[in-house]
Amino acid sequence: MRLLLAALSHETNTFSPVPTPRERFCRTGGALLEGQAAIDFYRDTGTCLGGFLKVAEEAGAAVTMSIAAHAPPSGKVEAAAYEGFCDSICAAVAAGGHDGILLDLHGAMVAEGFDDGEGELVRRIRAIDGTTPIAIAYDMHANVHANMVEGPVVTCGYHTYPHVDQAETAERAARILLRVLAGEVKPTTAWARAPMLPHVMAQGTHAFPNRELQALCAGWEASGRALAASLYVGFPHADIEYAGLSAVVTTDDDPAEAQAMVAELIDFAWKARQDFTFRPEPLAESVARAKAAGATRADLPVVLLDHYDNCASGGTMDTTETLAEILRQGLEDVAFFGLCDPEAVAACQAAGIGATVTLALGGKLPMPALPQSSRPLTVTGTVKTISAGTFVTKAGLSPGLKVYMGPTVVLDTGAVEIVLVTRQIEPVSPDMFRILGIEPRDKRYLAIKSRVHWRAALGPLAREIVECAGIGVCTSDYGQLTFRNVRRPIYPLDPGANGPTL
Template identity: 85%
Template sequence: MRLLLAALSHETNTFSPVPTPRTRFCRDGKELLEGERAIAFFRGTGTCMGGFLKVAEEAGAEIVVSIVAHAPPSGPVQREAYEGFCDAICGAVAQGGWDGILLDLHGAMVAEGFEDGEGELLRRIRAIDPTTPIAIAYDMHANVYGPMVETATIAAGYHTYPHVDQAETAERAARVLLRALRGEVKPVVAWGRAPMLPHVMAQGTHAFPNKELQAMCRAWEESGRALAASLFVGFPHADIEGAGLSAVVYTDRDQADAQRMVQELLDFAWQAREQFVFRPEPLADSVARAKAAGVTKADKPVVLLDHYDNCASGGTMDTTEVLAEILRQGLEDVAFFGICDPAAVAECQAAGVGATVTLALGGKLPMPALPQSSRPLEVTGTVRTLSAGYFVTKEGLSPGLKVFMGPTVVLDTGKVEIVLVTRQIEPVSPDMFRVLGIEPRDKRFLAIKSRVHWRAALGPLAREIVECAGVGVCTSDYSQLTFRNVRRPVFPLDPGTNGPVG
């Protein structure tokens, strides 16, 4: 048995000013992983590629890996990069002789000229090879279009947010594919959308309603009623027709039952639509609340979430408003992760460890999609740490994965240790602090540019959680964004929207 594996994964924030060239998909900023190097890199990791490799190797398959292209969320993928990635994958498909194709895709990729990046890739694959079975692992934040699921033999979405089941999701999809190859099952699919844009801050599977929706999907799979059942909360910071919540269910030959399960998921989500809305509070109030909670130091820190500027949703990671308010209100014993500012990092490197420097941090990327942009923040501090930014994740989203943050600095103001990075990266793991000489458990406050993913590994360290509405293209205030292309009416942009029709 010969299996072709490939990955092309990007969550596109169409409001983000961060560009998405080919180099953004390279883990070291230089070259893509492919072939035997990709197999060695991902084997045994808690990633989709890790899951695909596990199932393929257990089956004794001959494995060929085309490109593995993952990029942090940002603006639309540049057309030249997208075409190059599609050509590489389609070129591998065209070699022929495959028994199955396993694809690690995101589901919310927008490329210049294509708002359904995954569907266009699959259309091209099927134009070359209309019959070879395809299994796909999708992110829970996929914005689903018909070609994404109708051209696949099987597609499975994550059941957890934070996404701690990436490898498991790929394994689920791959195992169904192998069953189909053996003639044990014949997957059929049903899917549908609800007219709603759930706020990302209300999508976590630690709470109602997504916790219950994902439990329904898992129960149907475990009982055998569904081969794969997925509730996609969607990615709302994509101004495209298909943005929003959807459900996709595959069964063994019973499309009517698949449709019944889809409708049950959509109806449940619609009835709970108010719980998918997040309402922010003024920034000064949030920081004051955090300060009051941290008056007495305990064995766990208070966590402040600078969630409007989460780079894992396309944020620039260089907005300064939350950091400025923390400094203004005088919070002490704070670790702030972080500000993406290569120029500031270079200045600290030139000054050296122990030097005192005054820098204008952040505020360097204009954000024309918002009514306001961030401003540089002047800070004086001591250079405490210079790091190459390499570490291996031990827990959380992708255990065993080698991560490259790029050159990284810790700048200490005396009250706040500010992490300065050269690549946008979401602070989701204690390992990211510890490689810089910071023990997160010992801090009075952890201020991080994150939304939900931090809960997987940093969550157990939190004594209290305070969400801080700063400035950024991941804003939870939809009124700050202009939606021109999303289907209308849609809740909560249009409060009187009618629900999904059975």
């Protein structure tokens, strides 16, 4: 048995000013991973490719690895990059000789010229090879289009947010594919959308309603009622027609049962639509509340979430308003992670460890999609740490994966240790602090540019959680954004929107 593997993963925030060229998909900071180098990089990691490789190797399959292209969220994928990636994957398909195809795709990729980046790729693959079975692992934030789910034999979506089940999702998809190849099952799929844009801050599987929706899906899979059942909360910061929540269920040759499960998921989600909303509070009030919570020293820190600027949802990671408010209100013993500011990193490197520097941090990327952009923040501090920014994740998201933050420094104001990075990266792991000489457990406050993923590994360290509405293209205030392309009416943009018709 011979299996073809490939990955093309990007979550596109169409409001983000951060460009997405080919280089952004080079995970190690060097060349794009492909072939044996990609196999070696992803084997035994908690990633989708790691899960595919595990199942393939257990089955004794020969593996052909095409490209492994993963980029952190940002603006639309540049046309040249997208076309090049599709050409590479399609060339591997055209070479033939494969019994099955396993794809690691995100599901919310928007390329220049294509709102449905994954669906267009699948369409091109099917135009070359209309018969070889395909299995796809999708992110829970997929914005589903027909070509994404109707062309493949089977698709599986993550059941957890934070996404700690990436490898397990890929394993489920791959094992179904093996059953198809063995003639044991005949997949049939039903799917539907709901006219709703769930707020990302209300999508976590630690709470109602997504916890219960994902439990339904996992239960149906475990019982055998469904081969695969996925509730996709969608990615709301993609201003495309079909952004939003959807459900996809695959059964063993039972279309009526697949449709019944889809209807149950969609009905549940629609009835819980108010619980998928989020209401921010003014920034000054949030920081004051955090300051009061940390006034008494305790064993664990208060966590402040600068969630409007989460680069894992396409944020610039250079907005300064939350940091400025922390400094203004005089919080002490704070670790702030962080700001993506290559110029500031270079200045600190040139000055050297122990040097005192005064720098204008952040606020360098304009954000025309918002009513206002961030402003640089002038800070004086001591260069405490200079690091290459490379580590292996031990827990939480993607364990075993080697991570490249790029050159990284810590600038210490005396009250706040500010992490400055050269590549946008969400602070989700204690390891990211520890390689910089910061023990997160020992801080009074952790201020991080994150929304939900931090819960996987940093969550157990939080004494209290305070959500801070700064400035950024990941805003949870939909009123700050102008949606021109998403279908209307849609909830909560249109509170009186009618429910789905199934």
